[in-house]
Amino acid sequence: MAKQHSIEVLVGAFMAAGFVALFFLAMKVSNLSANVADDGYRLTARFTNAGSIKARAPVSMAGVRVGRVEDVRLDKKTYQAVVTMRIDPTVDDIPEDTFANIFTAGLLGEQYIGLQPGGSQDYLRDGDEITQTQSALILEQMIGQFLFKKAEEGGK
């Protein structure tokens, strides 16, 4: 009986340790704790070039994550990328004239959407669109422009 009891205790400890490990993986290692669940409100923004933004890319404001990208689609009429974002419900005071940029975290990092708040007193509501956007910077284009400029300067 004593042996049976200690087996029970050990099995219980094992199961507990296993679940603690799973919990650790969920909360500490993965983004479950930072997950903006399905609540929150939607905003859209149009970009001429969405770069490598994909679903679940972070949306941040002043370096603080306030939501994530839900969907990226192509508008067939204007040939623009329509990015749908889900914003944390606690962040409910984003001014109407906010500016949406696509930034890159570091030289090789992933791309994210940065919001720069404007000064308006009217706030964006669910389903609104951010009208002022700046597309992703394409490295090759930038280098091309830079070289072109240099060449022009040299020509003078």
Added chain:
Amino acid sequence: MANKARALVDGLLDPLARLGHGGLKALAGLGRAHLLLLGILAGSWDMLRRPRLLLAQVFNVGVLSVLIVGVSGFFVGMVLGLQGYYVLSQFGAKESLGVMVAASLVRELGPVVTALLVAGRAGSALTAEIGLMKATEQLSGLEMMAVDPVRRILTPRFFGGLISMPLLAALFSAVGVLGGYFVGVGLLGVDDGAFFGQMQAKIDFREDVVNGVIKSLVFGVVATWIALFQGHDATATSEGVSRATTRAVVHSALAVLAIDFVLTALMFGK
């Protein structure tokens, strides 16, 4: 002359015949394995009324494998931290070390290495145990006591493996992340916040963690099933049991790796 021609034809047909024979044998074995699985599953209701049997097997497969799984996980995590650091620092991206360590562990190494370890540690023990019970007529003895040995002996072992595997894999991954943290942050000086911050930003719960758990569940089924089948199908001699044990480890290792490829392609190959 006629004899020679005949010998030639036989020589040509012989390998073909052997191939066919081998194929049929493998197919018959596969059939027996599935019948056995059906029998095992049919006993699951019966097992629920005897939770003690299951408990003992979670002990055998799970608790007794904790040490080897935990220690291996820690070392694998440390190696990942070391290797990852050298590669990533060349690109100036050593802040991504946490991502690399955690992604490798949670997606691949956790489930796969745990399955291989469990197949070697617990699977071979299961095969040997069942094979010996067969060789010493214990299974026939149960049968003669009107007790179905598949339900009473095999079913609890099957579910013991099934339950233990994902928990062990989670332990492996968690301990591995700590091992990577120890080397990366503790020894090599990667920034503490970046290690976990980047990790949390990039590792997705559903995409990575849940898929890893699904993988280890599948491996748990496959490895335990193969071990039990080889034991149950063993020739009832000491030589037969030892051969079955080897076969169980080899087959489950191959099956785990092959299935891992298929699952990875299905899960992450978008």
Added chain:
Amino acid sequence: MGGQQSTQFPDGVPIGGACDTVSGPAAAPDCLVRIRGLSFSRGAQVIFDRVDLDIARGAVTAVMGPSGTGKTTLLKLISGQLRPDAGSIEVDGEPVETLGRSALYKLRRRMGMLFQSGALLTDLSVFDNVAYPLREHTKLNPAMVRKLVLLKLEAVGLRGARDLMPSALSGGMARRVALARAIALDPMMILYDEPFTGQDPISMGVLVTLIRQLNDASGLTSIVVSHDVRETASIADYMYIISNGKVMAQGTPAQIAAERSEWVRQFMDGLPDGPVHFQYPAPSLAADLLVRGVG
């Protein structure tokens, strides 16, 4: 093997002789097991070829024969672990070869079988082994189980060994524990598979006495499969001698002892050469040594 044709038992032997001639203590000498036209083969090897056999209720019936004649197979056929190719096996009026699983399991609760190795569950103590069938098939309370187990162990003289693990038992003791387990559910019949093999004279004597005593005291029917001639003959009420898939002889031990056929005499008296040759069939020694000119 050579020589089986010399004393083939004539096909005119009275069928069911065992049940009529029994002189045991059984009150009603009727048939518990009735086997008719039993055929069984493993691959190309014919193990039984249209065998008829009867086991009388309440008697100790011995089935003897050289090693490899399928004596154990016969027990497996009777208990339904194997199915015959042809013929019928009736146990207590039930056709074993056609029974479904649950009916077979129900029948097996009324049978006990003593395996050659004992077949004790190695991870359970002696007590738990004997208690196993009781706990599986009855809803007796623990106190009752304990009483029954101790009584059964007392019957085989091992009440004091109840806390030992099977690995700590000698071969003879393991067989006695297995016997206690086999009688735990008070079966109507016990099948003994080579109970005397590899036993020292003392435990052999113990087992011989036990089989006879248990049979008479509890009104059991016993089938003893063995090739130990003397021990078996000393307790059997009726004997069958089988070889090469046929019944070579049958009768009470006295009848068998009086049997004059060469083959039966060789088997019963243990003569090294006779109808069954000492030599495995081979070409002549001279031919084997000379022809292959190795040197």
